[in-house]
Amino acid sequence: MGQGVGIKEVSYVDCQGGGQVVVQNNVAYIGNMSHPDGTTIVDVSDPVNPRIVSHLGMLPGTHSHKVRVKNDLMLVNREGLRGQMAPEGFKGGLGIYDISKPLEPKLITEWQTEGKGVHRFDFDGEYAYISSTEKGYVGHIMKIIDLRNPSKPEEVGRWWMPGQWADGGEEKTWEGMNHRCHHPLRMGNRLYTSYWFGGTVILDIEDMARPKVVSQMCWTPTFPWPTHTALPIPFKVRGRDLMIVADEDVFRSEDNPPSFLWMIDINDEKQPVPFSSFQVAQEDGSNRPLYTGCHQPCEIITGTELPVAWFAHGLRIIDFSNPHVIREIASYAPTPTGRLPRAQSNDVTIDDRGLIYLLDRVRGLNILERA
Numbered sequence: 001m002g003q004g005v006g007i008k009e010v011s012y013v014d015c016q017g018g019g020q021v022v023v024q025n026n027v028a029y030i031g032n033m034s035h036p037d038g039t040t041i042v043d044v045s046d047p048v049n050p051r052i053v054s055h056l057g058m059l060p061g062t063h064s065h066k067v068r069v070k071n072d073l074m075l076v077n078r079e080g081l082r083g084q085m086a087p088e089g090f091k092g093g094l095g096i097y098d099i100s101k102p103l104e105p106k107l108i109t110e111w112q113t114e115g116k117g118v119h120r121f122d123f124d125g126e127y128a129y130i131s132s133t134e135k136g137y138v139g140h141i142m143k144i145i146d147l148r149n150p151s152k153p154e155e156v157g158r159w160w161m162p163g164q165w166a167d168g169g170e171e172k173t174w175e176g177m178n179h180r181c182h183h184p185l186r187m188g189n190r191l192y193t194s195y196w197f198g199g200t201v202i203l204d205i206e207d208m209a210r211p212k213v214v215s216q217m218c219w220t221p222t223f224p225w226p227t228h229t230a231l232p233i234p235f236k237v238r239g240r241d242l243m244i245v246a247d248e249d250v251f252r253s254e255d256n257p258p259s260f261l262w263m264i265d266i267n268d269e270k271q272p273v274p275f276s277s278f279q280v281a282q283e284d285g286s287n288r289p290l291y292t293g294c295h296q297p298c299e300i301i302t303g304t305e306l307p308v309a310w311f312a313h314g315l316r317i318i319d320f321s322n323p324h325v326i327r328e329i330a331s332y333a334p335t336p337t338g339r340l341p342r343a344q345s346n347d348v349t350i351d352d353r354g355l356i357y358l359l360d361r362v363r364g365l366n367i368l369e370r371a
Helices: none
Strands: 003-005 007-016 018-024 027-032 037-043 051-057 067-070 073-080 092-098 106-113 118-123 127-132 141-146 154-159 179-187 190-196 200-204 212-217 227-232 242-247 261-265 273-278 305-309 315-319 327-333 345-350 356-360 363-370
Touching (some): 027 067, 200 227
Antiparallel strands (some): 007 363, 037 051, 067 073, 118 127, 127 141, 227 242, 242 261, 315 327
């Protein structure tokens, strides 16, 4: 049992840790971090007594740590693990499943790509917006996949940061794969796309075959963390269009503090303006181990209270009703149950009952509610 302030634990699911959890129709789908588990499906119709009902596996050296569910379809990523050798002949991409019977997923087909595979993605029930490797490109690029016929996925559009297309003669100005697509999120005809050390790119996808840059914003190397998620707020706050950007607490030097999140004014989307930020009160600006700071906000926004998975600091619920002064209103510190001596809260979502699902990257899922 963890320690909550304004939050209480409903139950705990002892499962391998993961990268993403989504909940639909009282079923939780967990994208696991590493083999042998790939996707874990949990019946949460009775949240006090959740039941693991199905497992999908993955091959050694690979994982499927992301999952999306919509319109009786489940998509999971296929990706080679960093620092491990994937089996010969492994093809990364997307696994596409029929979940008309949610507890009995059936594979429809595999969409495959060259290289490491697919990292994060969004899915609206018809199109997937993915971070994918591709032959001839350096690092992940953004692709749009048409899944209206899920048995025959088709790429309909792509965008990359100039410099990534090595086979096209482009020359990058950054080290390695530092500028790469990390996480596209769709709202309307826009993709809010985090691009790692390349910052945040807003793309116009009115014509999906030809995505166009609306604006780009980058604060490295001034701030040392890569951009993990660019999350648009689906309603105006104090009359303004806003976006929350979360940096990930990885790949920083030892003399830097943990990462935090930003509030961005996008009322003029061609000129985004960062105007406030949030850091947990326990941090004083000194160095901490990696995986201490910010990671991932809940992508379902129903009001101005937002749960955020904050690695070693567990769950933080922030209130942005005054976006100039973001404040913490509740928190939950899980009890570590994995191989590490501290929590590694990696993802968080909510369901239509208001329950909160907090997933650790190493071990376990906490089901929580506001006290």
